[in-house]
Amino acid sequence: MFIVLGSIIAIIAGAVIGIGEGFFKTVDSYFRGLRYSIHKGNSLKTKREFYEPAKEKYFFYKQYEDLNNTYKSATSVNKGKILVLKQQLINGSYFTFGRIKTAQFIIYIMGNILNAICFFIHFLIITIISIPIYIVYFIVIAMEKIKFTRERIAGRCPYCHIKFDIPYYICPSCEKVHKRLEAGPYGIMKRTCECGEVIPSTNFAGRAKLRAVCPRCSKSIESKETSPICIPIIGGVSAGKTSFMYSALNTLINDLAKAKKWNIRFLNEKEELKIRECLDTLNKGILPRKTIKQDTVPYSVFINSDKFRSEKLLYMYDIAGEYFDIRASIRRHNYYKYTDGLIFIIDPLSIEGVVKSISENQEFIKSSPSNTNVNDLLDRFILGLREVREMKLNKLIDIPVAVIVNKMDVLEGQENIIEFLKDSGEEKLIRKFEHNFSNYQFFSCSALGHSSVGETYKSQGIFEPVEWILGQINQDMK
Secondary structure, X not given: OHHHHHHHHHHHHHHHHHHHHHHHHHHHHHHHHHHHHOOOOOOHHHHHHOOOOXXXXXXXXXXXXXXXXXXXHHHHHHHHHHHHHHHOOOOOOHHHHHHHHHHHHHHHHHHHHHHHHXXXXXXXXXXXXXXXXXXXXXXHHHHHHHHHHHOOOEEEOOOOOOEEOOOEEXXXXXXXXXXXXXXXXXXXXXXXXXXXXXXXXXXXXXXXXOOEEOOOOOOEOOOOOEEEEEEEEEOOOOOOHHHHHHHHHHXXXXXXXXXXXXXXXXXXXXXXXXXXXXXXXXXXXXXXXXXXXXXXXXXXEEEEOOOOOOOEEEEEEEOOHHHHXXXXXXXXXXXXXXXXXXXXXXXHHHOHHHHHHHOOOHHHHHXXXXXXXXXXXXXXXXXXXXXXXXXXXXXXXXXXXXXXXXXXXXXXXOOOHHHHHHHOOOHHHXXXXXXHEOOEEEEEOEXXXXXXXXXXXXXXXXXXXXXXXXXXXXXXXX
């Protein structure tokens, strides 16, 4: 009797102790799970989507990942404690039996309830801290997206000719490459590189001041975050594309910029030297050298004004005429995918009707006419352009085109260029532009002014087409 009563009392006493032990072990399990989950490494989501050489901020992705892992770890710790208590039942007393069974019951039943309560409190705390961070993040992202869209900011590689949003940026201290230097889990306005250097991660914070490289070819990108204007010059061999480009740059820098109150600066010292040498050849009466197929890097200048929303970067592509002999060659040029405008150069001396009427002209005899059939070239180019831009034949190409009849110093008294082309039997050429492009304009010019070597070249009629094409591409420049 006393033995049974003593056993019951022992069991009850053990159960009372077991209740306290069970509650303690349950609470301890959540904090153990929290300790197991929190570590200094990056979150799995950040590693999967970004994996940048930078220190991740805790309150972005990782806090919720740790919350989830903490709950799972706490549940596992509770299961482990139940199994450990089960091992203590072997050869245990009635007191031990009551304590362990009660503790197991408390852990099993109350453990899930307390875990859920701790999970909810944990969730509320990190969410209250995270909400202001997310609000700032979305405001910054939205403002930057609006700025990039409104000001047409984008990246263009002058070497491999790909289009990108922002380039890869280089840490100024350790020179590690940050492929996605933007607001995110590493920081909103700024981030800390692995080396400890704090670098800007948004356009507003000065990200564009960092050294940058192309995401594909890894060559240096000095354009960074500006509004690009890409204009290829199209035409056959010896049509005068290079001469026109030299004269266009000369007119832009010395005449148009002054008239429009624009500020011109060069991409770098090397680019400035290259352009200055080009302009110097015109002043010395030296014919520009023939463009070769390897010349695929554009001539670039920055254009800025108080009236502009953002600085513009003009790319002018002087393409070797041989590239237009085969349609496949046209398709290989990536920049046609994002071209903003086109300059199409026509050599009137390659038009049969013109040649017959001026074959005795001394200027014609001294000139070097193109031997490319302009209609065939235009057909190949239009088809190649449509293929590159994936446009149907019944859709007009929405790129402004300045159609320029060059070498007009040989042809005197030709004021109406449209009538001149019609009189020369080139109505079908005019119709091809009409049926394929939504915005085009015909101009006439003389890129050199004369064909005498050694005399300073003075272009004629360059101002108007350059002004027109830039104004059509960007409304700020009208």
